[in-house]
Amino acid sequence: xxxxxxxxxxxxxxxxxxxxxxxxxxxxxxxxxxxxxxxxxxxxxxxxxxxxxxxxxxxxxxxxxxxxxxxxxxxxxxxxxxxxxxxxxxxxxxxxxxxxxxxxxxxxxxxxxxxxxxxxxxxxxxxxxxxxxxxxxxxxxxxxxxxxxxxxxxxxxxxxxxxxxxxxxxxxxxxxxxxxxxxxxxxxxxxxxxxxxxxxxxxxxxxxxxxxxxxxxxxxxxxxxxxxxxxxxxxxxxxxxxxxxxxxxxxxxxxxxxxxxxxxxxxxxxxxxxxxxxxxxxxxxxxxxxxxxxxxxxxxxxxxxxxxxxxxxxxxxxxxxxxxxxxxxxxxxxxxxxxxxxxxxxxxxxxxxxxxxxxxxxxxxxxxxxxxxxxxxxxxxxxxxxxxxxxxxxxxxxxxxxxxxxxxxxxxxxxxxxxxxxxxxxxxxxxxxxxxxxxxxxxxxxxxxxxxxxxxxxxxxxxxxxxxxxxxxxxxxxxxxxxxxxxxxxxxxxxxxxxxxxxxxxxxxxxxxxxxxxxxxxxxxxxxxxxxxxxxxxxxxxxxxxxxxxxxxxxxxxxxxxxxxxxxxxxxxxxxxxxxxxxxxxxxxxxxxxxxxxxxxxxxxxxxxxxxxxxxxxxxxxxxxxxxxxxxxxxxxxxxxxxxxxxxxxxxxxxxxxxxxxxxxxxxxxxxxxxxxxxxxxxxxxxxxxxxxxxxxxxxxxxxxxxxxxxxxxxxxxxxxxxxxxxxxxxxxxxxxxxxxxxxxxxxxx
Numbered sequence: 163x164x165x166x167x168x169x170x171x172x173x174x175x176x177x178x179x180x181x182x183x184x185x186x187x188x189x190x191x192x193x194x195x196x197x198x199x200x201x202x203x204x205x206x207x208x209x210x211x212x213x214x215x216x217x218x219x220x221x222x223x224x225x226x227x228x229x230x231x232x233x234x235x236x237x238x239x240x241x242x243x244x245x246x247x248x249x250x251x252x253x254x255x256x257x258x259x260x261x262x263x264x265x266x267x268x269x270x271x272x273x274x275x276x277x278x279x280x281x282x283x284x285x286x287x288x289x290x291x292x293x294x295x296x297x298x299x300x301x302x303x304x305x306x307x308x309x310x311x312x313x314x315x316x317x318x319x320x321x322x323x324x325x326x327x328x329x330x331x332x333x334x335x336x337x338x339x340x341x342x343x344x345x346x347x348x349x350x351x352x353x354x355x356x357x358x359x360x361x362x363x364x365x366x367x368x369x370x371x372x373x374x375x376x377x378x379x380x381x382x383x384x385x386x387x388x389x390x391x392x393x394x395x396x397x398x399x400x401x402x403x404x405x406x407x408x409x410x411x412x413x414x415x416x417x418x419x420x421x422x423x424x425x426x427x428x429x430x431x432x433x434x435x436x437x438x439x440x441x442x443x444x445x446x447x448x449x450x451x452x453x454x455x456x457x458x459x460x461x462x463x464x465x466x467x468x469x470x471x472x473x474x475x476x477x478x479x480x481x482x483x484x485x486x487x488x489x490x491x492x493x494x495x496x497x498x499x500x501x502x503x504x505x506x507x508x509x510x511x512x513x514x515x516x517x518x519x520x521x522x523x524x525x526x527x528x529x530x531x532x533x534x535x536x537x538x539x540x541x542x543x544x545x546x547x548x549x550x551x552x553x554x555x556x557x558x559x560x561x562x563x564x565x566x567x568x569x570x571x572x573x574x575x576x577x578x579x580x581x582x583x584x585x586x587x588x589x590x591x592x593x594x595x596x597x598x599x600x601x602x603x604x605x606x607x608x609x610x611x612x613x614x615x616x617x618x619x620x621x622x623x624x625x626x627x628x629x630x631x632x633x634x635x636x637x638x639x640x641x642x643x644x645x646x647x648x649x650x651x652x653x654x655x656x657x658x659x660x661x662x663x664x665x666x667x668x669x670x671x672x673x674x675x676x677x678x679x680x681x682x683x684x685x686x687x688x689x690x691x692x693x694x695x696x697x698x699x700x701x702x703x704x705x706x707x708x709x710x711x712x713x714x715x716x717x718x719x720x721x722x723x724x725x726x727x728x729x730x731x732x733x734x735x736x737x738x739x740x741x742x743x744x745x746x747x748x749x750x751x752x753x754x755x756x757x758x759x760x761x762x763x764x765x766x767x768x769x770x771x772x773x774x775x776x777x778x779x780x781x782x783x784x785x786x787x788x789x790x791x792x793x794x795x796x797x798x799x800x801x802x803x804x805x806x807x808x809x810x811x812x813x814x815x816x817x818x819x820x821x822x823x824x825x826x827x828x829x830x831x832x833x834x835x836x837x838x839x840x841x842x843x844x845x846x847x848x849x850x851x852x853x854x855x856x857x858x859x860x861x862x863x864x865x866x867x868x869x870x871x872x873x874x875x876x877x878x879x880x881x882x883x884x885x886x887x888x889x890x891x892x893x894x895x896x897x898x899x900x901x902x903x904x905x906x907x908x909x910x911x912x
Contacts, residue, residue, distance in 0.1 A: 184639055220268045222268075239265065330468075335459055348899065377413070418437060454488065473525065477507065559766060575792055600893025606772060786905065824902060
């Protein structure tokens with residue numbers, strides 16, 4: 163089927179699309195949801211990771227004897243006695259493989275690197291044993307910033323993307339410009355701080371292992387763990403029914419978890435490991451620091467003639483994940499010449515990794531402020547400037563968008579916010595208390611990936627159904643949304659559908675990341691449901707006793723637990739009756755789902771949005787409060803508006819965090835992160851969150867997938883950071899180009 167003839171397969175007004183409450187909500191609020199660390203198999207031991215206190219060098223001594231002498235300590239694993247692994251930890255494992263630290267030698271490459279594992283009968287004994295190791299070091303000077311780090315040209319950025327993308331003649335574009343705006347923007351290192359830390363409970367039975375752990379990619383991870391331990395993938399069972407947040411970090415294997423699994427095999431007893439909050443700052447990924455330069459050329463009408471986005475992204479000394487920040491400039495604004503390029507900077511720290519909106523969050527923070535500065539240079543309203551540079555096709559490729567309702571996002575968001583009354587010049591608005599008031603905006607955009615996925619749907623003799631896929635719910639509500647999609651395909655009410663997920667021996671549900679899980683696993687469930695209905699229809703239309711007999715050519719439709727003739731819905735029969743007469747307990751449908759390569763190559767696929775922000779700034783103290791946020795988003799078909807609004811709110815709150823609070827502060831002398839806890843690593847609390855409002859812009863996308871579903875999880879971050887920064891400029895007249903924006907950045911310019 164050609165892209166031009168594809169149409170969505172969903173039915174309007176069906177159960178999918180209704181704002182149902184979360185299936186897992188009662189379990190969570192009553193404390194009955196079982197997270198990884200809640201599991202306590204009989205005979206379980208506790209593991210504690212001993213970590214390095216230096217950023218670079220080697221461990222010269224560990225007092226293993228003292229640790230082993232502590233009551234309750236069972237074993238201490240060090241590089242000297244670590245059992246072998248079947249996979250080289252220094253060799254990457256695609257598609258998301260990273261080099262990991264699993265005690266392969268005595269070298270130290272970052273603070274909080276695992277240097278030993280202590281296993282004991284109690285958590286207290288393991289913790290005290292780790293302290294007794296009293297490591298000694300031979301330390302080298304830490305490389306912590308641009309001056310001491312090592313610049314390099316990367317072979318790839320993000321997950322396999324090219325480091326340089328060019329469209330058009332960039333020098334000719336700048337030569338044709340009437341104005342050129344150039345500035346540098348800094349974004350800090352940011353660390354995942356999900357409520358649930360990384361954890362694992364590992365239990366071996368011969369050459370089979372069961373892992374209770376928070377995990378965003380169950381089937382993929384099971385295969386990766388199998389490779390490390392030299393066993394078939396089917397011998398690894400990962401159970402992850404609930405995740406207390408993931409944000410990308412829990413799709414990646416990490417050294418401490420591998421060591422705990424190794425300890426369980428070595429000691430032939432279950433082992434539990436839970437990282438402390440401080441230990442999450444190092445071995446489990448983070449958003450890397452960036453230094454970004456943007457150069458924007460415009461003509462006399464305010465249209466872009468050239469856009470050059472150059473990013474330097476920090477990574478570790480031993481691996482190559484770089485934040486693809488400059489790529490944020492590729493899909494958004496119409497321009498005949500665009501250049502996005504990246505350099506790497508090696509520092510003595512843990513390897514960065516995917517963190518909610520990797521690349522887009524950091525890159526759009528810089529881009530959206532730069533666009534505001536360009537609008538200011540042209541004497542144009544920021545919204546009018548963006549509309550003047552609205553892209554009707556993807557700028558970097560010329561591909562048509564599968565759908566794009568960004569104009570509607572701009573219009574509805576601006577109307578709801580009251581943007582029309584915004585003065586062009588800064589420092590023109592104050593509230594009744596004398597605080598400076600500013601309004602800013604930013605454009606939100608995020609791609610729509612699709613991961614291969616599988617599912618199974620079973621129609622049962624009582625007219626109910628069981629649907630299964632190894633999907634993941636880390637708070638986004640996938641248990642609920644995926645069950646709604648399956649129920650729609652099966653012609654049942656969601657309450658009649660039992661949904662099984664969160665375990666790796668189910669059909670592969672793909673990856674819960676990249677804002678692609680609902681589309682990917684959802685399409686697999688939809689297809690499996692259609693397959694089950696087709697098999698049921700074969701039974702009915704071939705049965706002379708059925709009112710549907712002979713309707714094979716005409717076709718049937720599934721409605722409310724019944725199959726109905728397509729040409730006469732009065733002639734119908736219940737699922738239960740069809741199965742009973744066929745003496746069948748069930749029919750099972752299975753399916754896979756993947757994006758059609760022809761369609762994927764023909765269209766540019768994104769969710770879009772616009773965020774409008776109001777801030778108030780104390781003119782004397784420089785204190786900033788975000789007081790109002792309005793986001794208007796277009797993301798294809800909405801499966802559950804309640805859950806979607808929740809995701810948009812979460813993204814916008816993360817944008818507040820990025821703009822005003824979140825930063826890992828590193829001691830330049832030692833490489834230690836000085837605020838590696840939740841008390842000093844600031845993220846928004848309720849008092850920091852202003853009035854939030856989201857507008858769901860209707861959008862049909864016949865190409866992104868047959869369901870018309872896009873992603874919503876990460877897009878809310880991308881427009882919000884720039885909107886808040888631009889609002890601060892509008893309030894104060896001070897342009898701050900580093901994040902988070904501090905009160906001292908504003909006071910110094912009073």
